[in-house]
Amino acid sequence: MTKFFPRVVTSVCVVILAAWAPLLDAALAPKRSVLDNGLVLLTSQQRSLPMVSIELLIEAGSRYDNEEGVANLVARLLTYGTKRRSAPQISDTVDFIGASLSASCGEDAASVSLTILKKDLATGLDLLADF
Amino acid sequence: MIAVEVSRATAVQEFVLDNGLKVLLLEDHKSPAVTFQVWYRVGSRNEKDGKSGLSHFLEHMMFKGTPSIKPEEYSRIIAKNGGRSNAFTTSDVTVYFATMSRDKIGIELEMEADRMANALLGDTYFEPEKKVIQEERRLRTDDKPVAALDEVTSAVAYTVHPYRRPVIGWMDDIQNLSRQDLVDHYKLYYAPNNAFIVIAGDFSMEEILPKIKAAFEKIPRGPEPPKVRAEEPPQRGERRVFLKKEAELPFVMMFYHAPNLKSPDNFALDLLTVVLAGGRSSPLYHDLVYQKRLARSVDANYSSVSMDPGGFSITAQLMPGKEPAEVEREIDTLADKIKSELISERDLQKAKNQVESSFIFAQDSIFGQAMKIGSYEANGGWRQMDQYIDGIRRVTREDIQRVAREYLDRDRRTVGVLIPTKDKT
Numbered sequence: 001m002t003k004f005f006p007r008v009v010t011s012v013c014v015v016i017l018a019a020w021a022p023l024l025d026a027a028l029a030p031k032r033s034v035l036d037n038g039l040v041l042l043t044s045q046q047r048s049l050p051m052v053s054i055e056l057l058i059e060a061g062s063r064y065d066n067e068e069g070v071a072n073l074v075a076r077l078l079t080y081g082t083k084r085r086s087a088p089q090i091s092d093t094v095d096f097i098g099a100s101l102s103a104s105c106g107e108d109a110a111s112v113s114l115t116i117l118k119k120d121l122a123t124g125l126d127l128l129a130d131f
Numbered sequence: 132m133i134a135v136e137v138s139r140a141t142a143v144q145e146f147v148l149d150n151g152l153k154v155l156l157l158e159d160h161k162s163p164a165v166t167f168q169v170w171y172r173v174g175s176r177n178e179k180d181g182k183s184g185l186s187h188f189l190e191h192m193m194f195k196g197t198p199s200i201k202p203e204e205y206s207r208i209i210a211k212n213g214g215r216s217n218a219f220t221t222s223d224v225t226v227y228f229a230t231m232s233r234d235k236i237g238i239e240l241e242m243e244a245d246r247m248a249n250a251l252l253g254d255t256y257f258e259p260e261k262k263v264i265q266e267e268r269r270l271r272t273d274d275k276p277v278a279a280l281d282e283v284t285s286a287v288a289y290t291v292h293p294y295r296r297p298v299i300g301w302m303d304d305i306q307n308l309s310r311q312d313l314v315d316h317y318k319l320y321y322a323p324n325n326a327f328i329v330i331a332g333d334f335s336m337e338e339i340l341p342k343i344k345a346a347f348e349k350i351p352r353g354p355e356p357p358k359v360r361a362e363e364p365p366q367r368g369e370r371r372v373f374l375k376k377e378a379e380l381p382f383v384m385m386f387y388h389a390p391n392l393k394s395p396d397n398f399a400l401d402l403l404t405v406v407l408a409g410g411r412s413s414p415l416y417h418d419l420v421y422q423k424r425l426a427r428s429v430d431a432n433y434s435s436v437s438m439d440p441g442g443f444s445i446t447a448q449l450m451p452g453k454e455p456a457e458v459e460r461e462i463d464t465l466a467d468k469i470k471s472e473l474i475s476e477r478d479l480q481k482a483k484n485q486v487e488s489s490f491i492f493a494q495d496s497i498f499g500q501a502m503k504i505g506s507y508e509a510n511g512g513w514r515q516m517d518q519y520i521d522g523i524r525r526v527t528r529e530d531i532q533r534v535a536r537e538y539l540d541r542d543r544r545t546v547g548v549l550i551p552t553k554d555k556t
Contacts, residue, residue: 095409115492
């Protein structure tokens with residue numbers, strides 16, 4: 001997914017691979033939309049399993065570093081507390097619904113990955129919005 | 132060829148060819164790719180003292196050609212056709228596989244049938260491949276402190292059962308293996324009646340079954356391979372093993388003997404790993420990593436899917452300068468708490484949610500699905516997969532406490548401790 005990134009986003013982009021519509025062939029057939037605040041949303045629907053994978057890409061990779069390692073440190077610390085939730089609260093929310101959450105940093109983008117059961121999507125989006 | 136039955140829950144279909152080769156098929160049309168796997172019921176568990184590493188060595192030599200496929204040509208043909216292939220050996224099984232587009236999977240199917248019957252295990256390639264395997268051992272065990280600790284801990288935890296030997300083999304054993312050993316192993320274990328095929332992905336049953344039949348049914352049935360009867364006697368008293376090796380951080384590994392799928396306790400033991408160490412909110416992580424900063428990482432592992440009883444292990448990689456004894460005390464305190472007090476209903480529910488969601492996430496790839504079907508089939512039958520989620524849902528807080536008391540018994544554990552040194556070893 002990251003390879004699409006430099007061309008399509010303003011500052012942030014969300015890619016959602018989800019279970020909604022039947023897929024006739026194997027093409028990913030992504031759909032693109034832009035929210036009022038500029039957030040680009042790319043979605044691709046697959047129905048076979050009740051799960052959703054979300055990739056939040058933020059244009060904040062190491063190429064924007066003023067000081068070496070800052071971009072990576074910031075990305076890694078995203079899941080260790082926000083204004084609304086402490087690190088243990090984030091972990092407990094993620095663990096209780098059996099989701100998998102990780103944050104990392106590449107040269108172009110910082111990214112947060114979340115894999116979640118479809119029934120818990122609202123909880124997942126609420127968590128991601130915090131970052 | 133007889134159609135046996137279809138499992139509604141997993142939609143796997145089972146067929147058995149006249150020569151005893153079982154075929155398990157799962158159609159999944161999400162993407163136009165197919166995974167084809169051949170599982171041989173042989174691994175280091177079937178090896179004898181002095182011959183460790185034989186199954187893994189044979190796995191390497193299976194890429195050295197047949198009368199119709201030149202040495203190393205197999206991998207080139209798969210890659211040239213856009214596929215990905217590999218093989219692996221465990222203590223219980225040896226597995227060969229490729230994932231390819233649906234129109235190309237027949238190439239893999241025919242080459243697997245060919246090497247099941249006609250592998251040359253060429254003499255010219257034997258000595259050079261031995262060096263490759265010895266180098267693999269240096270890279271993956273001798274040069275990896277935690278892997279080396281795992282190897283020596285298993286060698287102490289088991290006294291009789293072949294699980295005490297490493298899959299890759301001891302260095303001297305690899306050196307002493309002969310080509311004839313490989314030929315004998317191949318003849319004895321690589322028969323259709325000692326193997327099964329798993330196919331998952333975008334294929335049509337009507338098209339693929341005749342192809343499988345044409346390629347594999349002509350391979351004659353072999354004699355029944357000998358059964359492994361070794362049984363590990365009950366451990367009486369804790370064992371300890373220290374490994375001093377060039378490394379940066381100490382590591383603690385606690386290995387408790389635990390049953391496999393044959394025991395109904397397997398579900399509660401699976402949940403116990405999550406109760407102890409599932410995610411950052413788990414007591415082990417919260418206490419040792421987040422609060423006390425004694426460890427860099429912690430984990431609890433248990434696999435019910437093994438031929439013979441395996442282990443329940445708790446591991447911790449320590450922060451620099453921390454004492455293994457202190458980390459052991461903390462782990463024991465947390466384990467004692469689960470033995471003496473019932474966990475909360477919420478913590479049980481949290482553990483179940485984690486197990487169920489991973490079960491669903493694991494089905495996201497056709498390779499993952501084929502692996503799951505294959506590992507259950509190798510260990511008592513793929514149909515047990517269907518009972519898994521129900522088994523997990525039935526576990527109570529009392530069950531968690533009971534299995535913790537029964538299996539996390541210090542008299543039946545082996546503790547391995549890695550002590551970092553600065554010496555080159």
